[in-house]
Amino acid sequence: MSPQMIAWMSAVQGLILIAPDVIRFSAKVKDWIADLFSAGVISVEQQNELYARVNEICRATLSGQLPDHWKVDPDPS
Amino acid sequence: MKKQILSILLLLSLFASGCALFNQQKLETGGAYAASETQAAMPELYAIDSSFDLAYTALDTAFKYEKANRTALWAINPMIKKRMDALRVEAQRVNIDFAVARQTYLANPVPGNLSTLNQVLGKLQAANAVALTVIQMKGAN
Numbered sequence: 001m002s003p004q005m006i007a008w009m010s011a012v013q014g015l016i017l018i019a020p021d022v023i024r025f026s027a028k029v030k031d032w033i034a035d036l037f038s039a040g041v042i043s044v045e046q047q048n049e050l051y052a053r054v055n056e057i058c059r060a061t062l063s064g065q066l067p068d069h070w071k072v073d074p075d076p077s
Numbered sequence: 078m079k080k081q082i083l084s085i086l087l088l089l090s091l092f093a094s095g096c097a098l099f100n101q102q103k104l105e106t107g108g109a110y111a112a113s114e115t116q117a118a119m120p121e122l123y124a125i126d127s128s129f130d131l132a133y134t135a136l137d138t139a140f141k142y143e144k145a146n147r148t149a150l151w152a153i154n155p156m157i158k159k160r161m162d163a164l165r166v167e168a169q170r171v172n173i174d175f176a177v178a179r180q181t182y183l184a185n186p187v188p189g190n191l192s193t194l195n196q197v198l199g200k201l202q203a204a205n206a207v208a209l210t211v212i213q214m215k216g217a218n
Binding site for chain 2: 018021022024025028034035038040041042043044046047048050051052053055058059061062064066067068069070071072073075076
């Protein structure tokens, strides 16, 4: 097996490491698409959750708080 | 390269049509985006926030994936990290622009400020599309 293939297998296995994030993102995409095609009412809870989430991201951004994986690290040696 | 441009255009058109469809929905009274005694309903802001939240989460997941698998991805192609690092800087700058534009719109909800907010959102969505392409194409164009 080539080193490239081994590296790719590790990267694919690495998806398991961030599985909760991938699941959370998939659920968000599903909700977003479902919202898109429903002509219904957007509940108070849905509105307030989204508003609070985006507010928190904006507040953290403006106060210079950055998640570790958003920071630029030195290249591996 | 053509594939990349097509994917970006496709994503942007999906988000654009998404915003239009969101605007046709009703906001339950009492919610943060609904009409109240002090503000008019803000369905456009709901659409933008919803798309921003999705684009931010997608980018966040891509950055987390790259960091968690850095050694393996570096062995595949060092350009993956280099391109993701460039996107980290760009996304951070766009996030600041978005936060400022959103504050401005909340303070003064006029069409001009909404347009600025939409433009900034478009930049984040484009960065997101590029991040997905970098991972998908193993760092190559």
